[in-house]
Amino acid sequence: MGSWLQHLPVLPIVLPLLTGAALLLISETRHRLRTTIALLATLAQLLLALTLLAISGAHLPAPWNGEIAVYSLGNWAAPFGIVLVVDRLAAIMLTLTATLGSAALIYSLARWERAGVHYLPLFQFLLMGLNGAFLTGDLFNLFVFFEVLLAASYGLALHGSGVARVKAGLHYVAVNLVASLLFLVAAALIYGVTGTLNMAELALRVQALSPDDRTLFDIGAALLGIVFLVKAGAWPLNFWLPTTYAAASAPVAGVFAILTKVGIYALLRTETLLHAAGSAAPFGGEWLYYGGLATIAIGSLGILAAQRLERLAGFLVIVSSGTLLAAIGFRGTALTGPALFYLVSSVLGSGAFFMVIEMVQRNRAYAADLLAVSFEAFGLQDPASDTEHPDETVGLPIPAAMAFLGLTFVSCALLLTGLPPLSGFVAKFSLLAAAIAEAPGGNPLPSWLLVAALLLSGLAGVISLSRLGVRVFWSGERSTPRLLWVEAGPVAGLIILCTALALGAGPAMEYFMVTAESLHNPAVYPNAVLPADAGGTGK
Amino acid sequence: MEIVFAIAIGVMAGSGIWLVLRPRTFQVIIGLSLLAYAVNLFIFGMGRLRVGAVPVIDPLTGSNPDLYTDPVPQALVLTAIVISFATTALFLVVLLASRGLNGTDHVDGQETDRE
Numbered sequence: 001m002g003s004w005l006q007h008l009p010v011l012p013i014v015l016p017l018l019t020g021a022a023l024l025l026i027s028e029t030r031h032r033l034r035t036t037i038a039l040l041a042t043l044a045q046l047l048l049a050l051t052l053l054a055i056s057g058a059h060l061p062a063p064w065n066g067e068i069a070v071y072s073l074g075n076w077a078a079p080f081g082i083v084l085v086v087d088r089l090a091a092i093m094l095t096l097t098a099t100l101g102s103a104a105l106i107y108s109l110a111r112w113e114r115a116g117v118h119y120l121p122l123f124q125f126l127l128m129g130l131n132g133a134f135l136t137g138d139l140f141n142l143f144v145f146f147e148v149l150l151a152a153s154y155g156l157a158l159h160g161s162g163v164a165r166v167k168a169g170l171h172y173v174a175v176n177l178v179a180s181l182l183f184l185v186a187a188a189l190i191y192g193v194t195g196t197l198n199m200a201e202l203a204l205r206v207q208a209l210s211p212d213d214r215t216l217f218d219i220g221a222a223l224l225g226i227v228f229l230v231k232a233g234a235w236p237l238n239f240w241l242p243t244t245y246a247a248a249s250a251p252v253a254g255v256f257a258i259l260t261k262v263g264i265y266a267l268l269r270t271e272t273l274l275h276a277a278g279s280a281a282p283f284g285g286e287w288l289y290y291g292g293l294a295t296i297a298i299g300s301l302g303i304l305a306a307q308r309l310e311r312l313a314g315f316l317v318i319v320s321s322g323t324l325l326a327a328i329g330f331r332g333t334a335l336t337g338p339a340l341f342y343l344v345s346s347v348l349g350s351g352a353f354f355m356v357i358e359m360v361q362r363n364r365a366y367a368a369d370l371l372a373v374s375f376e377a378f379g380l381q382d383p384a385s386d387t388e389h390p391d392e393t394v395g396l397p398i399p400a401a402m403a404f405l406g407l408t409f410v411s412c413a414l415l416l417t418g419l420p421p422l423s424g425f426v427a428k429f430s431l432l433a434a435a436i437a438e439a440p441g442g443n444p445l446p447s448w449l450l451v452a453a454l455l456l457s458g459l460a461g462v463i464s465l466s467r468l469g470v471r472v473f474w475s476g477e478r479s480t481p482r483l484l485w486v487e488a489g490p491v492a493g494l495i496i497l498c499t500a501l502a503l504g505a506g507p508a509m510e511y512f513m514v515t516a517e518s519l520h521n522p523a524v525y526p527n528a529v530l531p532a533d534a535g536g537t538g539k
Numbered sequence: 540m541e542i543v544f545a546i547a548i549g550v551m552a553g554s555g556i557w558l559v560l561r562p563r564t565f566q567v568i569i570g571l572s573l574l575a576y577a578v579n580l581f582i583f584g585m586g587r588l589r590v591g592a593v594p595v596i597d598p599l600t601g602s603n604p605d606l607y608t609d610p611v612p613q614a615l616v617l618t619a620i621v622i623s624f625a626t627t628a629l630f631l632v633v634l635l636a637s638r639g640l641n642g643t644d645h646v647d648g649q650e651t652d653r654e
Contacts, residue, residue, distance in 0.1 A: 140615055147622045154629055158636075166637045167648040170564065173630050174646075177571050178559065180626070184578045184619050191611065192585030 005063035008055075009071035009086045011048050012094055012131035015041055020124030028117060035109055038120040042105050045127060046098035049091070056091040057511055067518075068528035070137070078530050079201045083137035085529060088515040089340075093134040093265055096344055099497065100258055100351045101127050103490035107355050108251035110487045115160040115249065122159075126152035126255065133262050137529055139190065139197045139224075142266065143183050146231070150176050153259060156252045157244055168240075168247035175240045179230040182223050189220030200529035203273040203522065224270065232263030233321045235295040242302065242314030250358030253313070257350040260317055261343055264324045268336075271328065272519045273526075288329025289446065295322030296453045300460040309357040309468055313350060316416050319457045320346040326450055327431055334434045336516035341509055342427035345498060349415030349424060352494040356408045359483055359491075360472055401483045404492075406473055411495045413469065417461035418454070423501035428454055430509065540588055544580070551577035562651075564634045564644050568627065575623035579616050586612030 019041035026034050054060040056067065064070070069086040072078065086094075105123060113119045129149025136142050154176075158169045191197050193213045194205045209217055230237045241260070245253050267288070299322055302315035320342070327339035411422060418428030432451055439447035501508055518524050551573045558570025586609035594610035596602060634644075641648040 140618070144618065144622070147626070151626060151629065154626075154633070158633065161636070163640050163648065166633065166640050170633050170637050170646060170648075173626075173633055174559070174567055174571070177623075177626055177630065178574070181571075181574050181578045181623075184615075185581055188578075188582040188585040188612065188615065191615070192587075197611075 007071070008048065008052060008063070009069050009084045009135060010073070012045055012052075012098075013084075013128055013135065015045055015048070016124040016128035016131065020121040020128065023121040023124065024118070031114075034120055035113070038105060038124065039109070041124065042098070042102050042127070045131070046095075046102050049094040049098040052086050053091040053095045056086060056088045057514075066528055068524070070529050078137075079196060079198050082141060083198070083529055084135040085137040085525070086135060087518065087525070087528075088511070089265070089269070089519060090134045092340065092344065092512075092515065093261075094131055096261075096347055097127060097130045097134070097258055100255055100347060100494075101130075103351065103494050104251040104255040104355070106490045107254065107487055108249075110484045112160070112249050112251050118155065119159055122152045122155040123255075125149075126156060128152075130258065130262065134265060137199055139187050139199060139202070143180070143187055146183065146262070147180060149259070149262070150180070153256065157248050157256075159252055160249045162247075164247045168243045171240050172244040175230065179227050183227045186220045186223035186227060189216060189223070193217045193220065198529070199270070199273055200526040203526050204530075206274060221270075221274065225267065228263045228267045228270075229291065229325075230263070231260065232267065232325065233260045233295070233318050234263075234291050234325055235298045235318075235322070238295070238298075238318055238321075241318060242306075242311050245314040245317065245354070246308065246310035250355050253310075253354040254351040257317060257354065258347050260321050261324075261347055264321065264328070264343065267325075268328055268519070273522070275520070275522060286329070289326050289331075289450075290329075292322045292324070292326025292329055293449060293453050295319070295325060296457050297322075300457045303457075303460045303464045306464060306468075309361065309472070310354075312464055312468060313353050313357060316353070316461060317350050319461070320350065320416075323431070323454065323457070326453065330435065330446065330450060331438070333516060333520040334438055335431060336519060337509065337513035338427065338430035338434050340512040340515060341423075341501075341505075342431060344508075345415060345423040345427045345501060348494050348498050348501075349412055349422075352408065352491050352498075353412040353416060355487070355491050356405065356412055359487060360405050360409060362482075401488075402473075404483065404488060408491055408495060409469060409473070411498075413462070413465040415495075415498055417458045417465065419458070419462070421502060422495075423498045423505070426502050426505045426509075428458065540590070544584055544588060548577045548580050548584070551580070562645055562647075564637060564646055567646060568630055568634060571630065572623075572627055575619075575627070579619055579623070582612050582616045582619060584612075586610075 019037060023034055023038060026037075028034070051060065052069075055062045055069070058067065062069070067087070070078070071084040071086075073082045073084070076082070101123070108119065108123075126149055129145050129147075129152060132145030133142060133149060136145055154169065154173050157172055158165050187197065190202070193209065193216045194202055196202055196205055206214075206217060226237070233241045245256055248256060271288075296319055299315050299319035302318065303312060306312035306315055323346075324339055324343055327335040327342070414420070414422045415424040418424040432454060435447045435450045555570045555573035555575075555577060558566045558573065561567065561570070589608040592606065592608040593600075594608050594613050596607065600606050637648060638644050643650055645651070
């Protein structure tokens with residue numbers, strides 16, 4: 001039993017890989033079997049992630065030495081072999097991925113899953129890429145898992161087809177391919193200078209570089225930072241984001257809400273590791289901070305200008321990315337804990353929001369038309385094609401659908417703009433409190449700029465959400481959309497989770513603060529990953 | 540050798556960037572391929588250029604590392620080639636879908652007024 005638990009860290013990658021491969025082999029017509037397998041695998045990932053979260057937080061006895069789990073693939077020791085590392089940050093991100101993934105998958109079972117082929121396998125590969133990117137301990141595997149999740153996301157972004165999706169997808173694919181090539185240049189440059197790709201060993205070796213090599217390394221690090229900023233959707237590298245997210249089908253856009261946070265995670269991970277060596281340009285506090293502020297500003301303008309709810313949601317994602325960048329780049333380390341809280345809350349909130357707006361706007365007939373077209377194109381059986389009103393025969397309609405939608409819309413608005421009483425408020429308040437507490441020592445200007453940016457972006461969100469909300473809910477011309485329990489359930493679940501996060505803000509924030517502390521302690525990660533003769537302690 | 544290698548990378552990367560910025564989808568995909576070649580050569584070069592040295596240890600040659608070239612960049616190049624090949628193929632599919640749906644090969648799916 002004990003030896004089996006040793007393999008926990010690799011399971012979040014292996015499980016979706018095998019599930020996705022198995023789903024490819026099962027014929028699309030065996031619908032019930034496929035959905036059961038996909039659902040069970042995703043729920044198992046959630047369970048795995050929760051176990052890892054509990055073990056990292058020392059709530060469960062750890063089957064390995066020390067707090068940080070280091071899994072050496074093939075049992076090759078760290079600087080030579082490939083390692084997976086589970087620390088608190090990785091565990092938080094894994095749990096977030098699995099939670100959002102489960103919700104989006106359940107939501108898509110209602111109808112989106114049948115709007116094209118290979119939805120379920122691609123979804124599993126996306127989860128695999130995300131989990132791998134959060135777990136990996138070296139730079140090149142980070143690239144590989146980025147590619148895995150991107151390749152799956154290309155397929156998912158185009159899921160359901162249609163002119164708008166293909167148009168947005170073309171831009172999305174091109175931008176990300178160029179970014180991937182930059183990632184390769186950066187990884188090669190860093191390897192050429194330091195002779196290692198292991199992130200822990202990198203942190204130690206950078207400190208001993210000669211000035212000439214150091215310049216080359218800084219160029220590599222700068223390129224790496226640009227790649228992560230493209231993924232994170234930082235201004236001016238984010239013009240592809242609102243269009244792609246608006247065009248993607250609802251559950252896909254919902255799970256895409258975490259894709260930008262992979263960029264944030266990678267920035268945070270590399271920044272904290274390289275900090276001791278004096279970080280290079282895009283990782284340096286100032287650049288990240290002002291880039292974050294610019295992203296918030298442009299995102300807020302986009303929010304005010306948005307005419308459609310989907311685009312509004314895309315710009316809300318940009319603002320949350322900007323907030324995180326500014327918080328990570330803020331001088332000192334006080335904002336990292338609250339930033340993690342904000343990250344969790346905003347990912348859950350925007351994931352739910354993408355699904356809510358699809359339900360709200362269901363009366364616009366194009367989605368149904370599109371579904372009918374794709375059913376024909378792929379020769380799939382529409383389960384309700386023999387009736388005139390398909391929704392009436394599938395599942396149980398909720399009588400108070402409009403009340404439910406209104407309630408969830410308002411909850412999402414509160415979450416995303418940071419108004420009380422949900423977790424968005426706790427997150428934003430703790431960011432503001434930490435920023436103001438930093439003001440007295442040294443230059444107070446950055447603190448107040450951040451406070452102003454956070455409050456103004458929240459105001460822009462409130463204005464735009466209420467404007468579009470009024471138009472959608474009170475225009476009087478729309479009939480009540482019919483909802484299925486499988487669609488309403490996951491959205492309600494995500495919002496209840498955010499409520500729970502607000503109620504349990506004390507323990508949650510404590511977990512995030514300890515995470516931030518261990519991140520900013522430069523010795524923790526290398527010591528855990530590397531054996532004693534390579535500069536670590538192996539503990 | 541180094542100067543030829545560097546010029547080859549530079550020419551391919553330059554042409555690739557120019558093509559990626561062109562308005563036709565086919566030009567973009569050729570540009571991406573050229574960029575990928577340039578990047579692959581660059582990774583290869585990061586293992587330091589050596590003539591007549593192999594990356595895999597040969598029992599007849601012995602185990603002195605000076606006799607071998609760095610195997611890691613070659614392994615990385617292999618992975619990078621596979622990935623860029625796969626993503627290019629995927630992009631080709633999107634390109635064809637876009638051409639079929641929009642009836643034009645412009646990257647925005649519609650012709651601009653002036654070309």
